[in-house]
Amino acid sequence: MAAIPLSWNDPMFAGVTNSSSVTLGNGGTVSNLSITDTGPVASVYGAGGPFSMDTVRINSEEGVRIASGGNININNSYIETTGISGDHADGIQCYNPGGVGNVTVTNTAIVSHDQNATAGFWSADDYAGTFTFNNVMFEGGPYGLRINADTGNDYIALKDVYFVGPFAGGPFLFGEFGGAIHITQWDNVRYATIVNGQLVPGALIPPPQPVEGGASTTPSAPATPTAAAAPTIASFSTDSGTAGDKVTNDNTIELKGAAAAGSTVKIYDGATQIGSTTTNSSGNWDYITNVLTDAKHTLTATATNSSGQTSAASSALAVTVDTKAPTAPTIASHTVNSANQAVMSGNAEASSVVKVFDGTTQIGTATTNSSGVWAYTTAALAAGSHSLTAKAMDVAGNTSVASTVVTASTGTSTSPTTPTSPTTPTSPTAGTVIESAGATRLVESGDKYYLNSSAGTGPSLKSHGVDFVDGSDGTWAPIGAEKTATGYEVVWKEASTGQYTAWNTDSNGNYVSHVSSLTGSTSGGSVSGTNSGLKSLETTFHQDLNGDGQIGATSSTTPTSPTPTAGTVIESAGATRLVESGDKYYLNSSTGTGPSLKYHGLDFVDGSDGTWAPIAAEKVATGYQVIWKEASTGQYTAWNTDNNGNYVSHVSSLTGSTSGGTVSGTNSGLKSLETSFHQDLNGDGQVGTSSVATSSTSTTSLAATSSSTSSNVQTSTSGNDAFVGTTKADTFSFAANFGNDVIKDFTASGPAHDTIQFSKSVFDSFASVLSHATQSGQDVVIATGGDTLTLKNMKVGSLTSQDFHFA
Structure with a gap:
């Protein structure tokens, strides 16, 4: 007997075609269809005579309406309904007053969600005949199965029928209102549950009245076996590194827990069973896994008792396995102070513990910050030469090899010669570049x-000899720096008011005074962005400090920051290529250069405006036009920018206003813009009002869309692809060696959810995908070999097996 399809994404529906509602006449058939959201109209309407239905999945308010007599056959189907308030809108409804039919339902799941339905299957209103259910599952709603005999005789046969709650009134209800109910078969009718995607049979249900022509298969005792209680996972070992963080370098972990004595405990990693064990007479169990991959593993257990009852899953235990040692740390700076202490700093894996050694003896530890920077000052060292090294230990307890040796020499003198260069360690060459115009590069690190300088080294910015730390002066932050004859000039901006000020520092980066030519005082003061003194400074800083799109009083269109030529290409249709790099967006020409996208003079950063993101850009005479999309609502808007990429106004021909506004994907103004952007902006499969398919000549591109009205297939190439979800049910297809790809606007779960299809040579199960998925900030990264797939603004916990297909 075929298996019952328990979900919308059951493999038997892999080849179905999307369809609107279907009406069947006498002898009509329907098969291999997927029908959603048909409103108050039944998805399948049978009228005029016999009909049959095979391999059909439905998700709508009303599923199947039987408005005819004769032989009706429904097979291999999944019918899920929400119902209509005040109406008999059911999974399957027989409504043909005075009609007589023979209805047979096999290998089918019927699911209801609320009280707006009468039942999963409902027959009344003077409809009579035979009703046969073979290998059928009813789930939820007021009742699973409800049949009223109004005037004629109704003959009911049930074999291998399962009722999965909750039901508001009960699993079934048979009523006699002038007619008679005859039960001709009642074989293996049970309560059931669904555990890890599998139907788990429960207690047998006795027939509500005697079975005609034979005895019920219901045993006399016990009537209801005792359900098994969910087991517990009490502990795992070895929890290496930091105890309690559930990160370990042990890839064959030992699990311990409890369940009913004599139970069989099955252990799962995600949805995949990885082993089993048996509890002892005290109910304790112990299991050691096979080798687990380096990834996060979600472990659960079920218990099956001696009656064959299987419990619900235990609470999940999430364990991250990491067996790879970090890279060796670096010692970027080391000096010896007047107290014969070695002052050291460097870089290592973020949040790791750095162990410092003098020869083979450990002399201390330090912890890196979120940027991987560490610093350590030793105790006073004995006179002589000291060979100093460092090792890094990550949170899992893996320890790296030693760093390169540095030598520190100490003597007996307590007054070493004053150094002629800054005593503060020079800055690391890695970090966030605030600006690099001119001769000085302003870098934030740690x-x-x-x-x-151009060599990548220079002093830190200080006040009263102490390093200035981001956020220590409210919302003031440095935005530009330039070398002078006596030290440096540094320009600052206050984020909430848009005020500016400037410092003079010495050659060691330490504050000396305010720049009086800007503020009118050497001890303080601030100015607005329109101040002429600020515009004058722009010339020496080679930088658009106030974000007005020009440097000084000229109309220079010099970009305020260098434009990278590498990054993720969002789209490359037309003359302008929209590129994302380091969470910023660039409006590049064919040469690979162009300004960054800005708002009020500041670079727009991915995620800073919720789920709005740019999806297209094109050069115009006065600057650029940029199209934006909001991921959760599917709304669109558009900007005008100047030649420096700075926001000027909204595109009023689209939004009706120069100061804001949004439109839907069907807006005619949006479709009109598609022609000048050479791009299918709304994902309807055409550019403008024509049927021109979208394409890209870039090796990293927005994939072409399908012309289907109900789905959209986007296929990865071997390059680095960027996909943007449409308002349809998108399918993103990935073969082997798909590169480093990004999906924006991915919709998880629901009848119209998006689907990721992996070749089985990449992943062959949902559990395999989960074991390679990690949470990276607001995004999910799925990595295999050298390939990565990034789901923007997504949580690992939001993903289900229904979001993936394997072919």
Whole structure:
């Protein structure tokens, strides 16, 4: 007997075609269809005579309406309904007053969600005949099965029928209102549950009245076997590294727990069973896994008792396995102070513990910050030469090899010669570049700021000899720096008011005074962005400090920051290529250069405006036009920018206003813009009002869309692809060696959810996908070999097996 399809994404529906509602006449058939959201109209309407239905999945308010007599056959189907308030809108409804039919339902699941339905299957209103159910599952609603005999005789046969609650009134209800109910078969009718996607039979249900022509298969005792209680996972070992963080370098972990004595405990990693064990007479169990991959593993257990009852799953235990040692740390700076202490700093894996050694003896530890920067000052060292190294230990307890040896020499003198260069360690060469116009590069690293030369080194920014730390002066932050004859000039901006000020520092980056030519005082003061002194400074800083799109009083269109030529290409249709790099967006020409996208003079950063993101850009005479999309609502808007990429106004021909507004994907103004952007902006499979398919010549591109009205297939290439979800049910297809790809606007779960299809040579199960998925900030990253798939603004916990297909 075929298996009952328990979900919308059951493999038997892999080849179905999307369809609207279907009406069947005498002898009509329907098969291999997927029908959703048909409103108050039944998805399948049978009128005029016999009909049959095979391999059909339905998700709508009303499923199947039988408005005819004769032989009706429904097979291999999944019918899920929400019902209509005040109406008999059911999974399957027989409504043909005075009609007589023979209805047979096999290998089918019927699911109801609320009280707006009468039942999963409902027959009344003078409809009579035979009703046969073979290998059928009813789930939820007021009743699973409800049949009223109004005037004629109704003959009911049930074999291998399962009722999965909750039901508001009960699993079934048979009523006699002038007619008679005859039960001709009642074989293996049970309560049931669904555990890890599997139907688990429960207690047998006795017939409500005697079975005609034979005895019920219901045993006399016991009537209801005792359900098994869910087991517990009490502990795992070895929890290496930091105890309690559930991160370990042990890839064959030992699980311990409890369940009913004599139970069989099955252990799962995600949806995949990885082993089983048996509890002892005290109800305790112990299991050691096979080798687990380096990834996060979600472990659960079920218990099956001696009556064959299987419990619900235990609470999940999430364990991350990490067996890879971090790379060796670096010692970027080491000096010896007047107290014969070695002052050291460097880089290692973020949040790792750095162990410092003098020869083979450990002399201390330090912890890296979120940027991987560490610092350590030793105790006073004995006179002589000291060979110093460092090792990094990650949170899982893996320890790296030693760093390169550095030598520190100490003597007996307590007054070493005053150094002629800054005693503060020079800045690391890695970090966030605030600006690099002119001769000085302003870099933020480890919440500090550095004034670097072209060689990548320079002093940190200080006040009263102490490093200035990001956020320590409210919302004031440095935005530009330039070398002078006596030190540096540094321009600051206050985020909430848009005020500016400037410092003079010495050659060591330490504050000396305010720049009086800007503020009118050497001890303080601030100015607005329109101040002429600020515009004058722009010339020496080679930078658009106030974000007005020009440097000084000229109309220079020089970008305020260098434009990277590498990154993720969002789209490359037309003359302008929209590129994302380092969470910023660039409006590049064919040469690979162009300004960054800005708002009020500041670079727009991915995620800073909720789920709005740019999806297209094109050069115009006065600057650029940029199209934006909001992921959760599917709304669109558009900007005008100047030649420096800075926001000027909204595109009023689209929004009706220069100061804001949004439109839907069907807006005619949006479709009109598609022609000038050479791009299918709304994902309807055409550019403008024509049927021109979208394409891209870039090796990293927005994939072409399908012309289907109900689904959209986007296929990865071997390059680095960026996909943007449409308002349809998108399918994103990935073969082997798919590169480093990104999906924006991915919709998980629901009848119209998006689907990721992996070749089985990449992944062959949902459990395999989960074992390679990690949470990276607001995104989910699925990595295999050298390939990665990033789901923007997604949580690992939001993903289900229904979101993936394997072919």
